[in-house]
Amino acid sequence: MSDLPARVHIHEEGPREGFQIEPGPISTEDKVRFIEALAGTGLREIECVxxxxxxxxxxxxxxxxxxxxxxxxxxxxxxxxxLNLKGLERAVASGLDLAGRLLVGASEPFTIRNAGMDLKAELGEQKRWLAKYRELGLAVEQVALFTAFGCNFAGDVTPERVVEVTRLSLENAAEAGFQVGKISLADTVGWATPRAVERVVGAVRQRWPDKAIALHLHDTRGVGLANAYAGLKLGVAHFDSSCGGLGGCPFAGHKGAAGNICTEDLVFMCEEMGIDTGVDLDRLIACAQLAEKIVGHPLPGKVMRGGGLGALRARLKAAE
Amino acid sequence: MSDLPARVHIHEEGPREGFQIEPGPISTEDKVRFIEALAGTGLREIECVxxxxxxxxxxxxxxxxxxxxxxxxxxxxxxxxxLNLKGLERAVASGLDLAGRLLVGASEPFTIRNAGMDLKAELGEQKRWLAKYRELGLAVEQVALFTAFGCNFAGDVTPERVVEVTRLSLENAAEAGFQVGKISLADTVGWATPRAVERVVGAVRQRWPDKAIALHLHDTRGVGLANAYAGLKLGVAHFDSSCGGLGGCPFAGHKGAAGNICTEDLVFMCEEMGIDTGVDLDRLIACAQLAEKIVGHPLPGKVMRGGGLGALRARLKAAE
Structure with a gap:
């Protein structure tokens, strides 16, 4: 009946993406309160810090x-x-849930600017991470590509380039004895369009038909949800998003850099199209309103203002 | 190569939709200045008042x-x-360009609440408009449906209902001797999703394969551009939009009612996917910034903050 997935898995990025870019200090209490509220919405995965x-x-x-x-x-x-082994050690010590990732930039100029590493250095760094993951007994859940659609230092990134850096990363993992089930493609600074999503996701899926694909989409130019929809049409069932539309990349070298696509807007779109997210939209809207109070300025989310349609439909039904 | 249209026609709604909802008074000078700036961007049709x-x-x-x-x-x-014959007379006297429209609500409860008319009364009113159009020698360019996807008083609107009210309106026009080339479907209060666009546009196109379809999409719940993309995928080549995302419907009975999809975000998405809009994005961004100054508060447009990619690409090319 539909080429859309029956269910999508949302990785909530709001606490991490959101609170790191805010100019004012956010109290630890507020961060904890927000994460705990998010955990009550049905979201199953929350990136905390x-x-x-x-x-x-x-x-x-x-x-x-x-x-x-x-x-x-x-x-x-x-x-x-x-983002490095020192951070991984702190993560281990924190007792949080560790999702093993291999990071790699699809645009070399971006990683040179932001991490001081060319692709060769990144692949070397991956090997050190893989050795540590092995030592920790941690699975490698995903290869995560930054700037998979373009960046402000390199321009457009081709699907061939995305496939190539993914291949090198998967080979690195395989050499260390890891099978990786998921490839995460990030539009770090908002270069993607629905058509670019089709091309890049299409190329990755053609090369690795058995691996899950995740999309991490920044809404810098307003087309984030259209890009998500293009992904859904291709069967993509894993999305990163940010409650209220919190966030933005402090290293993107771009003053207009916006946060991830907004979680409640994504949930609204999915649920209205019959795609199960497992999330209670009204509770999630309450979280977005809490986030707005915490940061003290309006957030870009729309559904948090427009409201869901579930309550309206129920009221109309009751009035029949 | 693509199922997307080669070119889209944008009907700019910002001056009308935007300035009617602003709480503070906007000076006539500012309205004129904004419209004149919009006319310098390549936009070919601007709804002024x-x-x-x-x-x-x-x-x-x-x-x-x-x-x-x-x-x-x-x-x-x-x-x-x-919205009535008195308004039409003022429009004629104003000397503005008259685009003959037949209005009809897809949701009867909405038009009863907002215009005090049921469908029968609306069709009667259409007949009076048609007689006046004939007297003026004015073509009927489009049948325009309000609330074609749902409304807060009636809930979801079915594609069958949309086809039915369109048919009745087209028959009205035909009886008065008019052939109407375009059907405009408005998501007046933000009930549409990409899948609903596919269903409704699909039903209308199947019934009238030779007529153009236009979409008027409010971005109440953040999925406006995703809805536009779903339309583009179906070959829809006529869109209403609003510079800066100005606007909102004062009669929607919904405090979160948002404006139309944002023109420069739509232009960005189209041009980046190889669809010609005829619009200079940088000039349009300048218009959105002007609109923001005029209304004195932030507008929801994203590209006006994130910027286009044309200048970035040119700079990268020059640096090669």
Whole structure:
């Protein structure tokens, strides 16, 4: 009947993506309160913090405290980000849920600027991560590509380039004895369009038909949900998104850099099209409103203002 | 190569949709300045004002002045809206470009609440408009359906209902001797999803394969551009949109009612996918920034903050 997936898996990025870019300090209490509220919506995976250099990202200096204070709910994974082995060690010590990732930039100029590494250096760094993952007994869940659609230093990224850096990363993993089931494609600075999603996802899927594909889409130019829809039409069933549309990439070298696509807008679109997300939209809207209070300025999410349609439909039905 | 149209026609709604909902008064000078700037972007059709009851919509009380003060550019149509025969008479007197429309609500409860008319009364009103169009020698360019995807008083609207009210309107026009080439489907209060667009547009196109279809999409729940993309995939080549995302429907009975999809975000998406819009994106971004200054608060458009990619690509190419 439909080429859309029956169910999508959402990886909530709001706490990490959102609170690291805010100019004002966000209290640890507020972060914990927000994460705990998100865990009550039906979301199964919440990225709580990044273990990054607190001098570079002061908003994440309390990552350990957030992890420690959090009351966890069974069935929810509380994940975290690391960008180097030092961060991974902090992640391990934090006791948060570790989702093993291999990072790689699809655009070399971007990673040279932001991490001081060319592709060769990145692949070398991957080998060190893989050795550590092996030591920790941690599975490698995904290869995650930054800037898979383009970046402001290199311009458009071709599907061939995406396939090539994915292949090199998967080979790295295989050499270390890991089978990786998922490829995550990030539109880090908002270069994607639905057609680019079709081309890039199409190329990756053709090459690795058995691997899951995830999309991490920044809504820099307003086409984030259209890009998500293009992914859904191709059967993509894994999305990163951010409650309220919180966030943005502090290293994107782009003052207009916006956050991830908004979780409740994505949930609305999916559920209205008959795709199960497992998330209670009204509770999620309450979380977005909480996030807005915490950051103290309007967030870009739309459904948090427009409301869902479930309550309206129920009221109309009751009035019949 | 692609199922997307080679070119899309944009009907700019910003001046009308935008300035009628603003709480503060917008000066006639500012309205004229904004319309003149829009006319310099390559947009070929700009809806300037509504001729509606100034007591109900005070922001449009100066519609005649806007029409009179405007310096017009050849090749641009300066259109206007009327909702009854009195408005049509004012429109004729204004000297603006008249695009003959037949209005009809797909949801009867909506038009009863907002215009005090049931479907039968609406069809009767159409007959009076058709007689007046004949007297004026005005072609009927389109049948325009409100709430073609759902509304807060009636819930979901079925494709069958949309086809039925379209058929009745087209028959009305045919009886008066008019052939109508276009059917415009409006998601007045943000009920549409990409899948609903596929269903409704699909049903209308199947019934009238030779007629153009236009989409008027409000971005109440963030899926506006995804809906537009679903339309593009079906070959829809006519879109209403609003510069900066200005606007909203004052009668929608919904405090979260948002404006139309944002013109520059739509232009960005189209041009990046190889669809010609005829619009200069950078000039359009400047218009959105002007609109933001005029209304004195942030507008929801994204590309006006994120910027286009043309200048970035040119800079990268020059640096090669």
């Amino acid at each position: 990044s273990f990054v250099n607190p001098r570079r990202v002061p908003g994440q200096a309390d990552a350990e405290d957030v992890a420690r204070w959090l009351k966890r709910r069974p069935g929810v994974r509380y994940t975290c980000l690391w | 509504s001729f509606v009851n100034p007591r109900r919509v005070p922001g449009q009380a100066d519609a005649e002045d806007v029409a009179r003060w405007l310096k017009r550019r050849p090749g641009v149509r300066y259109t206007c809206l009327w």
